Ligand SMILES: Nc1ncnc2c1ncn2[C@@H]1O[C@H](COP(=O)(O)OP(=O)(O)O)[C@@H](O)[C@H]1O
């Protein structure tokens with residue numbers, strides 16, 4: 089909450105540079121150490137209530153299964169101009185998307201195998217899978233877009249609440265920066281076009297994932 093704008097779960101004056109407007113969110117730097125994400129795009133415009141239900145569900149599932157691999161994030165649901173909406177405030181990370189050749193490093197490979205294994209378990213129980221590539225990554229893989237939602241970042245040392253960024257040659261770790269999940273089996277009520285697209289996306293993701301094994 090903030091005093092200037094009661095009811096808003098964030099402080100507008102802390103919003104800085106825009107980082108991305110490619111997928112389902114507009115992402116800005118928020119203060120010095122965080123980012124803030126606002127929903128955007130046709131899925132949200134078409135049915136905001138569904139989008140909110142979707143993101144709430146995704147947060148619950150991903151926090152349960154991937155707690156060691158997620159960037160600390162908070163989902164805030166609130167009302168703006170009488171309309172229910174949400175924002176995500178997340179720790180800002182310095183890193184880049186995962187590429188197949190990064191898995192030559194044994195340590196990253198074993199982390200990635202763990203992610204795939206958890207993803208398999210999550211799918212067995214919930215029928216959801218991670219969105220490894222993001223929508224544009226699915227279309228443009230090969231044009232340097234790679235695995236947009238899984239990033240390699242410097243491992244950090246946390247001591248007595250002080251976060252110290254690790255020096256140059258320290259360990260790297262994989263983190264999920266985008267909590268989007270996808271399921272072709274949990275979409276009974278969606279439109280034909282959306283179901284067709286999700287089916288395509290799930291198959292394309294399966295094919296692309298083979299490049300990482
Ligand atoms: N925690 C973060 N730290 C730094 N940059 C981020 C972070 N989260 C997102 N970004 C930037 O914003 C882009 C889109 O973020 P993402 O959460 O994947 O949104 P979308 O739902 O639109 O795919 C990322 O590719 C990255 O460039």
Ligand SMILES: [Mg+2]
Nearest residue numbers: 111222237266
């Ligand atoms: Mg994304």
